[in-house]
Amino acid sequence: MLYTPPPRDPKAPPVRVNLLSDTQTRPTQAMREAMARAEVGDEQSGDDPTVNLLCERIAELLGKEAAVFMPSGTMCNVAATLVHCRPGDEILAHESAHIIAREGGAHAALGGFQITPLSGADGQFSPDSFRAALHPRTRYQQPQTLVSAEQTANIGGGTIWKKAALDEVVKIAKSAGLATHMDGARLMNACVATGIPAREMAAGWDSAWIDFSKGLGAPIGGALAGTAAFVDEVWRWKQRLGGSMRQAGICAAACIHALDHHVDRLAEDHANARALARGLSQIAGIEVQEPETNLVFFKPDGAGVSGNKMVAELRKRGVWLAVMDGRIRACTHLDVTAAMIEETVGYVREIVRGA
Numbered sequence: 001m002l003y004t005p006p007p008r009d010p011k012a013p014p015v016r017v018n019l020l021s022d023t024q025t026r027p028t029q030a031m032r033e034a035m036a037r038a039e040v041g042d043e044q045s046g047d048d049p050t051v052n053l054l055c056e057r058i059a060e061l062l063g064k065e066a067a068v069f070m071p072s073g074t075m076c077n078v079a080a081t082l083v084h085c086r087p088g089d090e091i092l093a094h095e096s097a098h099i100i101a102r103e104g105g106a107h108a109a110l111g112g113f114q115i116t117p118l119s120g121a122d123g124q125f126s127p128d129s130f131r132a133a134l135h136p137r138t139r140y141q142q143p144q145t146l147v148s149a150e151q152t153a154n155i156g157g158g159t160i161w162k163k164a165a166l167d168e169v170v171k172i173a174k175s176a177g178l179a180t181h182m183d184g185a186r187l188m189n190a191c192v193a194t195g196i197p198a199r200e201m202a203a204g205w206d207s208a209w210i211d212f213s214k215g216l217g218a219p220i221g222g223a224l225a226g227t228a229a230f231v232d233e234v235w236r237w238k239q240r241l242g243g244s245m246r247q248a249g250i251c252a253a254a255c256i257h258a259l260d261h262h263v264d265r266l267a268e269d270h271a272n273a274r275a276l277a278r279g280l281s282q283i284a285g286i287e288v289q290e291p292e293t294n295l296v297f298f299k300p301d302g303a304g305v306s307g308n309k310m311v312a313e314l315r316k317r318g319v320w321l322a323v324m325d326g327r328i329r330a331c332t333h334l335d336v337t338a339a340m341i342e343e344t345v346g347y348v349r350e351i352v353r354g355a
Contacts (some may be wrong), residue, residue, distance in 0.1 A: 017317035017340040019130075022214040022269070022294060022333035024320075031217065031257045037161050038253035041244045044067070051248030054256050055223065061259075062184075062208050063199030064225035068234050073086055074098075075208040076224040077148075078106045079237040082231060084146045084179045084207070087112030091132055093148040094118055094125045096155035096325070098183055110241075123156015124149075127168040132265055134176050147173050150183040151201065153192050155325055158273075158295030160190045163201065170204035182208035185222075189215055189293040192266040206230065215266050215294060216258035217334050220251050253295050264336065269294040272332040272341050279345030283352055289327075296330040300348070304355040313351045320343050 018024045025034070033147040041047035043181065051069050070076050077099050081091060091107065093099055095117030099107055107113045118125035118133055135141055153159045166182075175181050182205040184198075184306060191198050202208040207226040212218035224234055236303065238244055245251075273291040280296070281288045285303030300310045307323045321330045332341070 013316065013318050014319045015346055017045070017320070018335060019321040019330040019332065019344065021331045024331075025213075025217040025335050026332050027219050027254060028217065028260065028334075030261065031254050031312040034253045035250050036168060038249045040247035041149075042247035044247040048247065048249045048252070050256070051252045052082075054252040055336050057256065057259060058210065058223040059225050060339050061198050062202045062210070064202070064208070066228045066231040067223045068231050068238065069245075069248060069255075070222050070224055070238065071210075071220060071245065073183075073209065073211040073213070073222040074106070075102050075238070075241055075243050076211075076222045077103060077181075077183055077243065078110060079234045079243070080181050080207045080209070080224060080226075081107050081113060081146065082111050082237045083233040084181060085111060085113050086143075086145070088142055089113055089145040089158065089245075090142045091115045091146045091148060091230065092118055092125075092130060092144065092178075094120060094123055094150065094153065094156075096153070097150050098154065098185070099148055101155065105203055112304060121156075122159040124159060124161055124165070125154025127172055130169055131172050134172075142176055144176070146179045146181055148181045148183055149205075150185070152186045152293050154185070157289045157297050158186065158189070158291060158293040159341060160193060160292050163194075163196055166201070167204060167259060169318040174204075180205045180207075184208050185211040186214060186269035186293065188263055189266050191268070192263065193270055193293050208259045212255040212258050216255070216262045218251070218254040218258045221255050223255070264335065265322075266294070269332040269334070269336070272336055272338055273330075276330060276332065276341045277343065279341070280348060283345075283349050285352065286348070294330070297324075297327045298330070299327050300352065303352040305352060310348070314344070314347055319347060 006151050038050045043051050046316040055067040065143050118149040151161050212221045273294045276296050277288045280286045307328050
């Protein structure tokens, strides 16, 4: 089987420290209770009051006219590009962006779009490199219609786009006639880390979305926002992509609970990420990227242990993480405690000593 996720190995020890991803979070008891109490209706008839409330809150949070609740962040990205672009159009994004590297080629397969990769350190392209990639509008070249930025930049190490850089990209895009899209999967991490409100971070971007199933701890969902006309077109693609739901208020209630209770606490995840990076950097031969949010990328090769071996040895000890683009990625979230971070560092030290 190439694509079906394999079942968990029953012989493997139970996972006690799950650093694989912030998508691994489980709904808290309070979140489950909020879901159980949710008032629901038919979302496709505009009759689910909890979904409607969530969309109103996200539109206000991101400073947009309207928002739509989606089953996943990938669908937010795909639906946004399908609205902004036409077959044969060109999208510009960083070479490690999710829309290039992590969404199964959906934008090309479903929309016929060409995504031009832009290089840059830490998962971010510079305004200058974006400007340099623009070309005159002629019949000989594909129309450049959209630029996308990922806040935070996942493969770049969970790095935060500076507000000034985001604003400059918007300015360049508008002067060249391009639309702008913000992949805000971990936007709230960036907002908590910088103190910049989400509506300011997303200002000038034609579309933006946030994910509820990562650090915010909900079991499902994202919300995509923009003008009322944009969201209206997104609904057409939501239907086509199979994303329309019925009594989705049960899921939306989890997202509302996350907005009310799980945003400010993202600072705890950032503190745990810094503690993990600090502990790992004290082990000779471990190369660690200093985290800005909740992602810690490191390489143990200099300590005589390959990344794959380190991951395998940690898994034997009940710690779960993975190699991503040649480095190990550890992701802190609400199910990871400071004690778990200390335990993980101890295991890494133990594995290095035995190498």
